[in-house]
Amino acid sequence: MAYWLFKSEPETWGWHHQVAKGAPEQWDGVRNYAARNNMRAMKKGDLGFFYHSVKEKAVVGIVRVANEAHPDSTTDDPRWECVDVEAVRPFKRPVTLDEIKANPDLENMVLVNNSRLSVQPVTEEEWAIVCRMGETEP
């Protein structure tokens, strides 16, 4: 299983929207090739951090890839594909970007080095560390 991180603006599509959906929802609107390629590489059952961007800047929950990459229904342009994700569990304690940056064991995390990328890979080791920081089951 692989691990990922999905960035979202909380007021636009926040963790509470994902939970309220109560079913797999497509991670649409991605118009960046690197982010799209990461979604193409995802397998059903992979897990991802749900990260709130803008002011909050924190990992707030875990989502599961429910369906692998398919055409993004919000556009007719066939280049853009996305996966469907569903909420798994919230973080008991959100882990902020500042905390992640301050942890030397996470210095290679994509979030630290290319924070603008909206869909990012996370290593198994990084996954375990961030879950521990958030007092949350990996």
Next chain:
Amino acid sequence: MTKMFAVIGLDKPDHFARRQEVRPAHLAYWEEKTDAMVLAGPFLDENGNAVGSMMVIRAADHDAATALVGADPYATEGVFASVEVKPWNWVIKRPEHI
């Protein structure tokens, strides 16, 4: 997961000066909401002065869109007299990145 909404905000009468004061905060507010903001610009009067705003934004639902617009400094700082938020879709001449 998100839908597009057209937003029409009309200013209170004779509030051009107030709009100019609030404009930097309005621009800063939307600058950081790159997922939400699709396009925006002002309505103009016969002198070319801004008297309102037209925006297209993305949000999870109508409530989220209304909340986003409600926190816009033009709404919180007394520039808008009225705001209308309507579900919308971009069909013709839609750019590839939208």
